[in-house]
Amino acid sequence: MQKCRELAETAAFNRIEPGDPESGLKRGFITAGVSYLYVKEAFPEAAVLKLGMCWPLPERKIREFAAMVDELFIVEELDPFLETHIKAMGIACRGKDCIPNQGELNTAIVREAITPGSGPALFEPVELPNRPPNMCAGCPHRGIFYNLSRMKVFVSGDIGCYTLGFLPPLSAMDSCVCMGASVPIAHGMAKALGEDSHNKIVSVIGDSTFIHSGITGLINTVYNNSAS
Ligand code: SF4
Structure with missing residues (x-):
């Protein structure tokens, strides 16, 4: 010190x-x-x-x-x-x-x-056009969502900025239920659909969400010898 x-x-x-x-x-x-x-x-x-x-x-x-x-x-x-x-x-x-x-x-x-009362506001508010929220313009994950969208797979999403991948023009997320749910949902779908689901379900989850609660679903998936 x-x-x-x-x-x-x-x-x-x-x-x-x-x-x-x-x-x-x-x-x-x-x-x-x-x-x-x-x-x-x-x-x-x-x-x-x-x-x-x-x-x-x-x-x-x-x-x-x-x-x-x-x-x-x-x-x-x-x-x-x-x-x-x-x-x-x-x-x-x-x-x-x-x-x-x-x-x-x-x-x-x-x-x-x-300095109270020292003058008018420094900046006048600027009128901006309304627009829907979206992933950052330079986000490297945009390319992943673009490709997932083209692959026509089921994308099981999770909680985070990347949840915005569900909005047009990417439109690349089919479900988002709660924190950590992306992996268990894919697991449940794989169990329910069997071989028909192979290579057709993708879970998307960020690193913090994964460590917080997604990892338990993945451990469960491995424990149950599931493909996803
Ligand atoms: S990961 Fe999230 S915060 Fe980072 S660039 Fe992409 S959308 Fe923006």
Whole structure:
């Protein structure tokens, strides 16, 4: 842990961005993850200590940064993890007294929280055409579903993003009942249909779903000497 502490102090991923010295605000932010992007968009002129590793904290760097600014804000989503530890270091700062502790943040929320009534919304909502959900444009599994669709096999699907393979234009999933059901359904069909089902049933299941509950169905399939 001591090595990690030293790494946190010296690594470039925990960096101080001094901001625009001409702005005169001397407002500083300690933040991490996506909240960093909201801070940069809302207050591009501000000084920022961007943490790329949230534990252990780079205490020397935090003290150095806090001494650089007049007003220190901690911007993080949900619980005040960084804020609690930084306050415990005896450093005066603000955080959840103005930043919401529920839901996701965005640039407008951060700006309004720090400088209430500072201006109109940063981004006007954009009207997008409605469209059905689909698998990601570059998803490598699209090719698998495309071929399964052409093979005219029964595809026993499961729970996950790939369930969207049932929608046109892929239209390559015939059942989806519950988590882990893809393999047992194929097993049951093979038992019911016998040899007629050979090479005509395919189960589709993602790795997490498989480990979570699909593996039990596969073990059962093997135990019962079933083809699928
Ligand atoms: S596996 Fe799911 S999340 Fe990943 S690219 Fe395909 S549709 Fe998108």
